[in-house]
Amino acid sequence: MAITFYFSPYSSAVRIHWALEELGIPYDGVRVDLKAGDQKKPDFLKLNPNGKVPTIVDDGVPYFESAAINIHLGQKYGVEKGLWPKAGTHAHGRAMSWTVWAAASLLNAGTRVMYNTSKEIPDDQKNAAQAESARKEFEGLLGLLDAELADKPYLTGDTFTLADAVIAADLWWYQMVIVSDLSPWPKLGAWVGRCMERPAFKRVSTG
Numbered sequence: 001m002a003i004t005f006y007f008s009p010y011s012s013a014v015r016i017h018w019a020l021e022e023l024g025i026p027y028d029g030v031r032v033d034l035k036a037g038d039q040k041k042p043d044f045l046k047l048n049p050n051g052k053v054p055t056i057v058d059d060g061v062p063y064f065e066s067a068a069i070n071i072h073l074g075q076k077y078g079v080e081k082g083l084w085p086k087a088g089t090h091a092h093g094r095a096m097s098w099t100v101w102a103a104a105s106l107l108n109a110g111t112r113v114m115y116n117t118s119k120e121i122p123d124d125q126k127n128a129a130q131a132e133s134a135r136k137e138f139e140g141l142l143g144l145l146d147a148e149l150a151d152k153p154y155l156t157g158d159t160f161t162l163a164d165a166v167i168a169a170d171l172w173w174y175q176m177v178i179v180s181d182l183s184p185w186p187k188l189g190a191w192v193g194r195c196m197e198r199p200a201f202k203r204v205s206t207g
């Protein structure tokens, strides 16, 4: 049975869109109109009680949270294709660490920077001190990623995996909204460039 992929452009769903394109597996994309509130309608909430994208249905079973969806897709469809390390290997453990780090650490700091600096948020809801401390934390995390990539082309070694896609998708977004210049982190900048050169990402970012 094909996968149904519920998405909205320029959202956390890009992580999953990229993974699906890398894997080359058949899927039906369903665009969810977030402004119209389609994600809070009863039929959608049955699939994802959080009312958010991305959501997928695989073999009739719904999955939510982009990190978990990525891990599921990687384990089920990516091992044979060399896009996800085999469970039980150290590379698998590292891919899991970075995938969860993206959701729990990088996204957390990045979101706080965005909410405390965005023109979309009313000034009286923003806090300059929090913006500064969140940016410091966010940039510290970029430094840590830069150091990790000092001796290898991809996060788990010589080959690209879906763990790279998760974080590079976030960096694509962060470059548009909070950190346009990656030159202080040259290894990170080069890695983002390598990931974005991939045909699968080009199909996602232009589609």
Ligand SMILES: N[C@@H](CCC(=O)N[C@@H](CS)C(=O)NCC(=O)O)C(=O)O
Residues within 6 Å of the ligand: 010, 011, 012, 013, 034, 039, 051, 052, 053, 054, 064, 065, 066, 067, 103
């Ligand atoms: N932690 C979730 C975040 C999902 C999320 O926040 N999605 C946003 C778009 S980026 C959304 O659907 N927002 C609609 C809403 O909250 O009503 C994940 O990684 O899947």
